[in-house]
Amino acid sequence: MSVLEKKEEIRLLSGNEAIARGAFEAGVKVASAYPGTPSTEILENFVRYEGVYAEWAPNEKVAVEVAIGASMGGVRALATMKHVGVNVAADPIFTVSYTGVRGGLVIVTADDPELHSSQNEQDNRHYAVAAKIPMLEPSDSFEAKEFTRLAFELSEKYDTPVFLRTTTRISHAKGVVRLDAPVAPAFPPGFTSDPAKWVMLPVNGKLRHFVVEERTKALREFAESWDGNRIEWGDRSLGIITAGVSYQYVKEAFPDASVLKIGLAWPLPVRLFREFAAGVTRIVVVEELDPHLETHVKSLGIRAQGKELIPIVGELDPRIVRQAITGEAIPVRAPEAVPSRPPNLCPGCPHRGLFFALKKLKVTVTGDIGCYTLATLPPLGAMDTCICMGASIGNAHGMEKALGPDGAGKVVAVIGDSTFLHSGVTGLMNVVYNRGASTVILLDNDITAMTGAQENPATGKTLHGKPTRRTDLPALCRALGVEHVYTVNPHDMTQTEAVLRREVARPEPSVIITKAPCALLPEHRRKQRPVYEVIADLCTGCKACSRLGCPAIEWVPFTPEEATAAGKKTTQKGMARISPLLCDGCNQCPPLCKFQAILERRS
């Protein structure tokens, strides 16, 4: 076990931790990102290294623009995001491909096959082709660190931004990594004015396009000889072309096969593919999601199998790969039928109070990306749409215009604080400008919660943990021209419902800010909070409290005999119970009980 000889130099790191380490070793000075699963931990880890600057940007486009600026200023720079974040950042990305860089510039795209925590499973290798930007694709944590270092070298050598693409099973899988010392920068910081390179007027852009095409040719030559693209000769009857985590599944499922492992997803080599094809009898391309390698292989006239065997939807694993290639089903015990356990809003979540009140209004709710998207699940069932970050407000406005007077007072947009600042602000500007009347509910829980509690411009703290000026959300909404801006406490559902009814009926735009901290925030958890309990003698089993869908409220079913034994009517089907381990003391459920059976626990 050669990698384990020097214990002091090896660590077990996730792909994201390895990328952070690689960026530190590469001498990155500036990093910017918007959090997004599975990319978030890269910057959270990077910021802990000495002498670096890292920040949460309001969105991925800003993050890339910041990184480009840092590169222009002559330092190595990093921008990280989830796959759909690249859609937001695509505008600067496509043009920085033309300008090239000064300090090395790397953009991490963390894709999410299987949609573990995403709204789609797009394959961002297409971006490398479309933007003509080289893309490295590590297959484990070890390579994640090595490829990150290499990405910065390539970036400076070929004067290009470089993509580093991971998937969830790279970003969130841990593996052994060897640590190295950081490198010193090759040149001091400084910006040199060079309009032909940096000012993309059409006349300059056209000339840079020629440069980009020449660069791609040079990188294709690199792809032919770099050992990250390599043939591992084995049994010549089966040759597998693969990349990323799929390589690991292939090695597991077919340890004896010949393998062409691709580490540079773009540009792809030509001679290497031909050499491999000439050496094996049968070729199968094993890749997750789209047939990126397969299309290239087939364009060379090489006969290969790919997506006719390998699923295009979802993740792979060794078993899927083995079955697909051998064509033989591998018997395995069928999964047991058990009650499903989908993710849920936490006990004490302020969003629950809002959605409980909102559901009573029987309005259409255009939703957005965040924990609150979970309110679409029963029993709340209070969200009707969700497309992408910031979409809720534009969706509500468009629906209102489509429905005309019939839709008045029937559509409400719901968006979180961080998501609003990410890309909801322009949507709200549009509502005001175009004489809309949408009601927008801004869920301000004082954190970017879904990704695991990251700061944002409205929280008053930076990624480095330093205090900073807060974006004033009510003032921002007013500045956009919204006259009616109200703040409510969503745990107080009576007040929340009253304000909702009033504002939904108003034939003008309004913003309701539901303000209460995320129940997972340490400052909230440290607070002394009550614990509630159900007084068994008073509970009639009406289930009014169950409709909150709070994980702390459990239903204890009765048989008629048990009901009688408990001193209840034989028709009572059960009663509610509150788990003292889970109750957060938010006080949402006690007012729902007509029988006043929910009281604060006294012991």
Next chain:
Amino acid sequence: MSVPKGDVFLAGVGGQGTLLASEVLCDAFLLSGFDVKKSEVHGMAQRGGSVTTHLRFGPKVFSPLIEPGKADLLVAFEKIEALRFAHYLRPGGAMVVNAQEIFPPSVATGQERYPQDVTERLRAVTDRLHMVDALAVALSMREVRAVNIVLVGAASHFLPLPEAAYEEAMKARLPSMIVDVNVRAFRAGRGLLRGQSIDS
């Protein structure tokens, strides 16, 4: 000497500390000279949903995912999570299952009952089933969050590492103020299965 290899599948409910448990296990393997990989999912799945960790050790590990039907050991933090992922266990594999019941939404809201036959159904999967009450142990230590390390202690009987490796891993991984309680939790957990047959 050949280095043993194995696949450990951890299943639980978001918030139960499966992540930290798997970190301690990984570190213990790494400190003992094994190659290790583990995979799990963060983000949306944490919010009270089912969570899993795939942990693989050996002389050289490729895939970060365990195949269904291949896990040597299933450590479940909650009873029906054991059943949900029972098909990952290899024939003859061992299960360490926390007897704790956490109601999923459909049970908590009264649409269906918590299955009453979980233990019997688990026993039909393997006769190497070890039910433990890790919550009771943690509560007796007045540290409900230690459930995860109690389970690591119980599971340690099925793994080829000396006790000291886990304690070393905890000292390296955990903030110093919680090392002591976790070492005690580990020992208490290990004590739960002491004397029981653990052979394959």
